[in-house]
Amino acid sequence: MTERLYLYDTTLRDGQQTQGVQFSVDEKLAIAKMLDTLGVDYIEGGWPGANPTDSAFFEAVGPTRATLAAFGMTKRAGRSAGNDDVLAAVLNAGTPSVCLVGKTHDYHVDTALGIGRDENVENIRASVAHCVAQGREAIFDAEHFFDGYNANPAYALECLHAAHEAGARWIVLCDTNGGTLPGRIGKVVSEVIAAGIPGDRLGIHCHDDTGMAVAGSLAAVEAGARQIQGTLNGLGERCGNANLISLIPTLALKEPYASRFEIGVSAEGLHSLTRISRRLDEILNRVPRNNAPYVGASAFAHKAGLHASAIAKDPATYEHVDPATVGNERIIPMSNQAGQSNLRARLQDMGIEVEKGDPRLLEILREVKEKEDIGYAYDTAQASFELVARRHLGRLPAFFEVKRYRVSVERRKNKYNRMVSLSEAVVVVKIGDQKHMSVSESMDETGSDRGPVNALSKALAKDLGPYQAAIDDMHLVDFKVRITQGGTEAVTRVIIDSMDSAGRRWSTVGVSPNIVDASFEALLDAVNWKLVRDAEAP
Amino acid sequence: MTERLYLYDTTLRDGQQTQGVQFSVDEKLAIAKMLDTLGVDYIEGGWPGANPTDSAFFEAVGPTRATLAAFGMTKRAGRSAGNDDVLAAVLNAGTPSVCLVGKTHDYHVDTALGIGRDENVENIRASVAHCVAQGREAIFDAEHFFDGYNANPAYALECLHAAHEAGARWIVLCDTNGGTLPGRIGKVVSEVIAAGIPGDRLGIHCHDDTGMAVAGSLAAVEAGARQIQGTLNGLGERCGNANLISLIPTLALKEPYASRFEIGVSAEGLHSLTRISRRLDEILNRVPRNNAPYVGASAFAHKAGLHASAIAKDPATYEHVDPATVGNERIIPMSNQAGQSNLRARLQDMGIEVEKGDPRLLEILREVKEKEDIGYAYDTAQASFELVARRHLGRLPAFFEVKRYRVSVERRKNKYNRMVSLSEAVVVVKIGDQKHMSVSESMDETGSDRGPVNALSKALAKDLGPYQAAIDDMHLVDFKVRITQGGTEAVTRVIIDSMDSAGRRWSTVGVSPNIVDASFEALLDAVNWKLVRDAEAP
Secondary structure, three states, rough: OOOEEEEOOOOOOOHHOOOOOOOOHHHHHHHHHHHHHHHOOOEEEOOOOOOOOHHHHHHOOOOOOOOEEEEEOOOHHOOOOOOOOHHHHHHHHHHHHHEEEEEEHHHEEEEEEOOOHHHHHHHHHHHHHHHHHHHOOOEEEOOOOOHHHOHHHHOOOOOOOHHOOOOOOOEEEEOEEEEEOOHHHHHHHHHHOOOOOOHHHHEEEEOOOOOHHHHHHHHHHHHHHEEEEEHHHOOOOOOOOOEHHHHHHHHHHOOOOOHHEEOOHHHHHHHHHHHHHHHHHHHOOOOOOOOOOOOOOOOOOOOOOOHHHHHHOOHHHHHOOHHHHHOOEEEEEOOOOHHHHHHHHHHHHOOOOOOOOOOHHHHHHHEEEEEEHHOOOOOOOOOHHHHHHHHHHOOOOOOEEEEEEEEEEEEOOOOOOOOOEEEEEEEEEEEEEEEEEEEEEEEEOOOEOOOHHHHHHHHHHHHHHHHHHHHEEEEEEEEEEEEEEOOOOOEEEEEEEEEEEEOOOOEEEEEOOHHHHHHHHHHHHHHHHHHHHHOOOO | OOOOEEEEOOOOOHHOOOOOOOHHHHHHHHHHHHHHOOOOOOOOOOOOOHHHHHHHHHHOOOOOEEEEEEEEOOOOOOHHHHHHHHHHHHHHHOOOOOEEEEEEEHHHHHHHHHOOHHHHHHHHHHHHHHHHHHOEEEEEEEOHHHHHHHHOOHHHHHHEEEEEEEEEEEEEOOOOOOOHHHHHHHHHHHHHHHHHHHHHHHHEEEOOOOHHHHHHHHHHHHOOOOEEEHHHHHOOOOOOOOOOOHHHHHHHHOOOOOHHOOOOHHHHHOOOHHHHHHHHHOHHHHHHHHOOOOOOOOOOOOHHHHHHHHHHHHHHHHHOOOHHHHOOOOOOOOOOOHHHHHHHHHHHOOOOOEEEEHHHHHHHHHHHHHHOOOOHHHHHHHHHHHHHHHHHHHHOOOOOOEEEEEEEEEEEEEOOEEEEEEEEEEEEEEOEEEEEEEEEEEEOOOOOOOOOOHHHHHHHHHHOOOHHHHHHOEEEEEEEEEEEEOEEEEEEEEEEEEEEEEOOOEEEEEEEHHHHHHHHHHHHHHHHHHHHHHHOOO
């Protein structure tokens, strides 16, 4: 017998408390759509009345598969629930579900609210009853519950009972400051259930201040709670909320949860997880965490040479779930710890078959190792690695040769007496017997100087003869520079990420004491990789 | 009665499996020093013999407070432990402790090793015995233990017993693919102890593939294990290893751990945690995670308006630990008051006294905020921050003005038909009424081209008139470049670290779409900071 477990997403409300995050209405709508695709049970859209964006979101959002919830607080003292304008604004959003936060920690009732403890209990009861009377599903969000329960368990429970008796569908136990450890969470949830609040009415709301929000949520479920609150990518105040992106695959795929519980996320929803996680980062203009559980770019990357041969035999032995189930993929990067089997597996992924024991495998490994010793990084720059391998395997056509280049940067006052800079590049390229000489400058449409690498890139692309179209089709999406030790002295390592209209994305590397030279090397690799892949395309 | 709990750091070995991470020997030495300051019990330095960097590290590292451990694998079949050259290389590193990985999962013995199961048990026994006979502390690293125990508990235990009987000080249960959940980890550890391996000989090695490596480690400790393996910032393959930076404060500050266990990290070590975490990111040129438990820049940032007044009354109610204990600080972005007192404290650190309520404090805060919005990073570039403040406070003399500069990079064949590059810079500077024009190229003593920034730096330094001596006394020690969002589009942020003969080290920042221009801005700040500090010196 499976039991139903409910997922309550608060990305749009508690997730908005993340430092540096401020959603627009459009962003909220886009995220709500993703959440609905994913298959969470509840989407908490915000606090209507508390800020204009949240109110506008509730007006604009259409029908959703998930239950929409509006957040607010229990009525204030000294007025009836029906006469509290803050509560009225929340109800006016017209959502089927309403989540009201209230105090359950006596200390906060005394100091923050400054009202009588009984009065607080009455506020909870009356507010929940008012929502229910309006035909809404009421959820009571018990703020600071775990600290409150530690300090005064009888009072904390009295608050929960008030909400329960008034008809709350869910009572959510919040670990507001994130300090309660999973073991304690499990114990308290058990005690709450023993005190008469049924587990299938209990929710858990954890924060990641000790790095255990996911574990704390699962501890509550094991103790009997049946609703989990969390956010996409663990957004939220301070260290964030419980990360639903991590929780969902564990619940769906791993025992003891997979066979004990049923969740609203289908196999398709699960498959969209990686895409949704990265899309959210894109909306927020954040760099996705490579090491994020399940969905990170490195989550299924196998580096150790020792492991690689075993992985080739049976990937399942080094992977706790199949990356495809969450829409992610396996990566076997190159590194100086890689062995020949790692190398062959990697080449195979690139569509290059090499016989086991081929002596050229050793040559490739030797060059990779030598170059990594002087600063190259082939586990990041996979496209540059492919070019190294192709050169050894005789599978890299000589498309063109750069004979020389010159680039200059000048900074001086313009006619309006403002300091401006300009870069200019000349590149001389030989294609077959033909010499091509191009010049370009770095000004963009806005008149801003994009620098010497931009000028070089444009000059190189400008007249690559038969390859012009291929080059025009690619653009630079990221550029990373670091100083690293190249043998005895510091050199610059440049990594360039490129993309083309087919949606391919590839990374190349250049190393030199001269940053412009290192950049140019990475740029040439990027162009060559594009040409070789286009030439091999059917 | 407190019990001793041991922390085993494997940043330098398993942490090196992180995609994109490749430590140099110097970086390994710097990290080992940080680990020793922090107070971990073991520092695993790498696999001597398996790669040259690790061997060089063991040769170069001096005495440490922590026990140094070398990593390797149990002897191969068909030879004695004394005749296995791989094992010999590990022992030759001469570390007091030796950690050997071996198989305990029957499937891997059959398929990966392809040897008899008894032979594998014998390899474990003989290898551990050999280390002990050589006077070393032996640690057995039981690879894939949890999966092995699920598949064939009797065989997995037989492997552990072989190591135990042969005299292993520690037997480390590894959840190699990171798929075992905390509840299961606790249960298996209990069963292993019940089967006769004492808990004070058991270690736990977790990975973060479900986001629960910290919780899994603590579950093992609760079941009786007494050694935790992990890495700084949770570095490691795929999703990383258990994060010691998160685990240590929980063990040191939070119940039930704080009063049950004693760890080697002192209050001072704990206080260095935030610094160490960020310094590691700096070494790796990574962006520190703002939401990292305990040490993240947002870990104690309070955004919610609802909370702000309560926080002002008593911060402890919204913080599970005092941020100062881990060397972090509270951020209340709402409060200008907090911003101003923070700023005054920072200026005081720089020897600049400003009255409380001085209106220029607000001006400084405004400029810092505006410039951070377009990509500047004053947390890192303290010297540039000081210059901003001094400008507003009228305490920045106009030493010189750069009127214009030009720098070129040329790459062509030399007379020996080899590609060489050369950079040349011209800088025009005005000091008082005097115009100085200097030219310099970027060739170093070895004939290698150090690039355009080097040429600019030399040209600027060449003829700074009265400031020549001060400039000659400084040199660039690090140079970090990152692409960041400057308002609507990507810009380059350059951070330069400089040093002088007095041992002062300072960081400056420049931001521009043009990398050379951003570098030059940071360079000018570096020079100006040096001049202002020298001018104020007694």
